[in-house]
Amino acid sequence: xxxxxxxxxxxxxxxxxxxxxxxxxxxxxxxxxxxxxxxxxxxxxxxxxxxxxxxxxxxxxxxxxxxxxxxxxxxxxxxxxxxxxxxxxxxxxxxxxxxxxxxxxxxxxxxxxxxxxxxxxxxxxxxxxxxxxxxxxxxxxxxxxxxxxxxxxxxxxxxxxxxxxxxxxxxxxxxxxxxxxxxxxxxxxxxxxxxxxxxxxxxxxxxxxxxxxxxxxxxxxxxxxxxxxxxxxxxxx
Ligand code: ADP
Ligand code: MG
Numbered sequence: 268x269x270x271x272x273x274x275x276x277x278x279x280x281x282x283x284x285x286x287x288x289x290x291x292x293x294x295x296x297x298x299x300x301x302x303x304x305x306x307x308x309x310x311x312x313x314x315x316x317x318x319x320x321x322x323x324x325x326x327x328x329x330x331x332x333x334x335x336x337x338x339x340x341x342x343x344x345x346x347x348x349x350x351x352x353x354x355x356x357x358x359x360x361x362x363x364x365x366x367x368x369x370x371x372x373x374x375x376x377x378x379x380x381x382x383x384x385x386x387x388x389x390x391x392x393x394x395x396x397x398x399x400x401x402x403x404x405x406x407x408x409x410x411x412x413x414x415x416x417x418x419x420x421x422x423x424x425x426x427x428x429x430x431x432x433x434x435x436x437x438x439x440x441x442x443x444x445x446x447x448x449x450x451x452x453x454x455x456x457x458x459x460x461x462x463x464x465x466x467x468x469x470x471x472x473x474x475x476x477x478x479x480x481x482x483x484x485x486x487x488x489x490x491x492x493x494x495x496x497x498x499x500x501x502x503x504x
Pocket of ligand 1 (some may be wrong): 400403428432442448454455
């Protein structure tokens with residue numbers, strides 16, 4: 268009975284999500300179709316139209332890619348990694364983009380290794396999402412602090428920005444699909460990140476003050492566990 272109930276609740280969530288995706292994808296598709304039709308009937312498509320078509324195609328691509336990440340956690344392959352290096356890789360990846368926007372990363376990493384069990388590519392995806400959000404919140408540049416340390420035998424990763432901040436009402440809505448305040452946002456990054464961190468038995472938390480900035484904290488279990496098979500975590504050892 269309870270199972271059935273939970274199952275139907277899940278189906279409603281999936282249904283809502285599907286409706287959302289359909290809606291989000293239909294809008295750019297309608298634009299694309301309109302311009303193609305103009306081209307066919309009146310040979311009237313100019314460079315501006317092609318630019319719009321390309322950016323609408325990019326948007327569809329982005330939405331679909333974010334959903335693909337979400338679809339994957341089923342077949343996770345956990346490995347032991349030093350999370351300092353996982354985050355370090357992501358920082359290198361985003362460094363030139365940050366530079367371009369006058370953003371400087373300040374890194375405060377633990378001297379000692381911080382080992383965790385993770386599906387590294389997915390975890391990188393979370394860090395990319397969180398770092399990009401921090402960068403996007405600082406349009407005129409500034410500093411982003413990155414901390415990796417051990418607290419209470421947990422791995423704690425903090426991303427601290429000096430961006431626009433998030434109001435109390437908006438804070439409650441984070442992680443809802445399609446919740447965005449950006450013209451080119453999908454509002455899917457945090458939902459996907461939340462899901463990935465959940466699969467890692469961790470926590471994704473936000474503290475923020477309007478006009479001052481945001482602290483995103485990712486907490487993950489530190490390695491004190493053995494892997495029995497690809498995706499089964501057993502406490503102990
Ligand atoms: P998107 O980045 O496509 O908008 P996300 O799911 O990544 O979608 O984020 C949802 C919303 O959360 C953003 O549109 C923004 O309003 C808010 N947000 C997330 N991180 C930050 C941050 N560091 N500073 C300010 N706002 C943030
Ligand atoms: Mg984002």
